Amino acid sequence: MTPNTVSQAGMSRRNFLTSTAVATAAMAGGMPLLTACSGSSGDSGEGTTSGKNAAKLLPTYVASTTARPDLPSKNGSAAGYTGKIDLADLAASVPDKLGTGAPFKVMAPLWGTPPKPDCAYYTELDKAAGTKITWQNQDGNTYGQKLGAVLASSSIPDVVVVPGWELTGKIPNALIAKFMDLGPHLAGDKVKKYPNLAAIPTDSWRMSIFGGALRGIPIPGAPVPGIVPYYRKDIFDKKGYTVPTSAEEFLSWAKEATSAKAKVWACADMRWAAGAIFGLQPAGTLGWNMGSDGKLTYRIEHPEYLEHLEWVRKLFAAGVVHPDDKANTGDPTQRFTAGQILVFNGDMSAWYGKTAEQAKANPEFEIDGMDYFAADGGDPTLYAGQPAGTWSMIRKGASKETVENALAAANFAAAPYGTKERMYVDYGVEGTHYTIKDGVPVKNDRGIQEVNNAWGMLATPAPYLAHPDYPDITRKQVEWQQRQGAFVEKTSTYGMNILEPRRYANISTPFEQLEIDFVRGNKKLSDVQQAISTWKTSGGDKLRDWYKKLLEKNGSGR
Known part of the structure; x- marks a missing residue:
């Protein structure tokens, strides 16, 4: 089947x-x-x-x-x-x-x-x-x-x-x-x-x-989680690399594995996996969560939001990300199968798809998935999808x-x-x-x-x-x-098909491109901080009040 x-x-x-x-x-x-x-x-x-x-x-x-x-x-x-x-x-x-x-x-x-x-x-x-x-x-x-x-x-x-x-x-x-x-x-x-x-x-x-x-x-x-941090197990085994178990270990390994002269870089843009590594809540309606302190916050207000972006920025700054990934062009999976990058994050289907694709052309090829770890090396905090x-x-x-x-x-x-x-x-x-x-x-x-x-x-x-x-x-x-x-x-909004008021529909739109630019060094930390502040004043705080009423009336989705 x-x-x-x-x-x-x-x-x-x-x-x-x-x-x-x-x-x-x-x-x-x-x-x-x-x-x-x-x-x-x-x-x-x-x-x-x-x-x-x-x-x-x-x-x-x-x-x-x-x-x-x-x-x-x-x-x-x-x-x-x-x-x-x-x-x-x-x-x-x-x-x-x-x-x-x-x-x-x-x-x-x-x-x-x-x-x-x-x-x-x-x-x-x-x-x-x-x-x-x-x-x-x-x-x-x-x-x-x-x-x-x-x-x-x-x-x-x-x-x-x-x-x-x-x-x-x-x-x-x-x-x-x-x-x-x-x-x-x-x-x-x-x-x-x-x-x-x-x-x-x-x-x-x-x-x-x-x-x-x-x-x-x-x-x-x-x-x-549906996004997997994939790695070239065959190359890891051949080189004697140990699979990283913390953010610091990953950066250290990435520097060791990268050789621009040999046209090998450690990884692609790791933003998707970084969110899980740093325990960041999902985007969209799932990003709203009532903490144990009784405060309702959105994902971009958490310190983990800036932390995960700053870590990815370090990867780019260290030169361990493939140049084409920095330029945001081409297909990272093709660079992965060619051995030009050793780690990328993709959805679950790549595990089978890349194995079948490479079976004849490269019989030594072996793809595997890293287990998620917390940034400090402990157990991760992952969030349920809808x-x-x-x-x-x-x-x-x-x-x-x-x-x-x-x-x-x-x-x-x-x-x-x-x-x-x-x-x-x-x-x-x-x-x-x-x-x-x-x-x-x-x-x-x-x-x-x-x-x-x-x-x-x-x-x-x-x-x-x-x-x-x-x-x-x-x-x-x-x-x-x-x-x-x-x-x-689960976040407080798990399992809810929530339709937000239209007047708040676009307040989060700028963040994806801003994240792409920031991790590549094209925007400053102050730009991201300002965007968060603007989000609050342009409707984020009012949207929080709206979610508070929704949760007070309906209860938590957890």
Whole structure:
């Protein structure tokens, strides 16, 4: 079966930019439910919906019993399958076609070259699912622009995929205005008509409530870290390097390993991993947290924010970061496989992807993931990601037949590991898109081109990892997640799908570019400090008051 990956915050922009795999996962239950709360601005849907108001909107959870994992989920990790599936005896999770063949259109982001509309992958999956989908694939790098334009128009596709990173500006309120309440079709036991959707964890569905209604079909997110500090284990072993276990050790090792003359640098830009090393809270709504002192703060107000940036700046200043990473050009993963850098941070999919890619060209290549450490060398403090981060939504006014066919397609796409439907979604058609080699499906050139992430945008199952061609990678991934998961904490806003007032929508926008410039020495510490001060006066302090009221009324998400 296919490799699936788990992400810290579900589907994120960085996942898609570095992977063609679909990010999945979440753990079900165990989270406090919250009551609805609205701000005072009058913005439609502002706040969050949970508690009794949410409970009546949620689908009944019915776990899938298909293919028990060899490595059960632990500490929020994905489940792992290290054995081969009997491809001749796959179970059917959709024994009867739920689709009637009525046509509908789907708009979704896609990275790479879109397949032809009449390609075999699309036509064969339609045949298997009983659907007739016209895919309107859009460039993922500019998807937000297209999404905003479409939502502002009067012509909206039947189904639209909405990534969480695009929930800015006017888009959140447009979602409430333009997409239908799925509760009448999925709430409570109604979801049992679609058993694969019923097996999606409850926390993920809870994150799919927008404006007081269940409007999204979720791609689940995981509480464990999704960004891995990867290193070239083969080169570490050859050189006798010891994997660093503190920020100081990392810098010392990096200086030793770097040789510009030999065209080898220690690492890429390590900002993503540095946040975890220094115990920094996530960005976005998860960045708000009530401390033990009763004070509500945002991530950029913590000393760890400046500390993690200053450490990365030291790496750049020491000359241990590859020049192309300093210029912010090219692909760090290519420099990694070429041996030009020995460490980079990327999403979970790179573990399998780079192993498979280098198997023939460089059989000595071995990638591994460093365990996170605290900056001082102690145990790390890691934070849980939200249980869903991307959704497919059905437009208001869609016909009953369109709705039923869209849900049928989502149910097919959410098929669990070890099923015929999962094979269709992930590999296409045997003989056309893949062949069986030593009991393992292997995509051919056509499969690589056509079997993209389109169907996986409609829905995905609960988290799992399975690489039958590289079972050791599966084991390493799951065990890495389990080790990191032992140090994961939740912020006060965990599990809440929060719509902030629009007047505060852009106050955090300048920070990403400022961080990029600061760590490269192009901005001063005073520039970052001033930006934090400006954030407070331009709405941050008022937004804090808004979050205080929300938490006082609803309680903590921890």
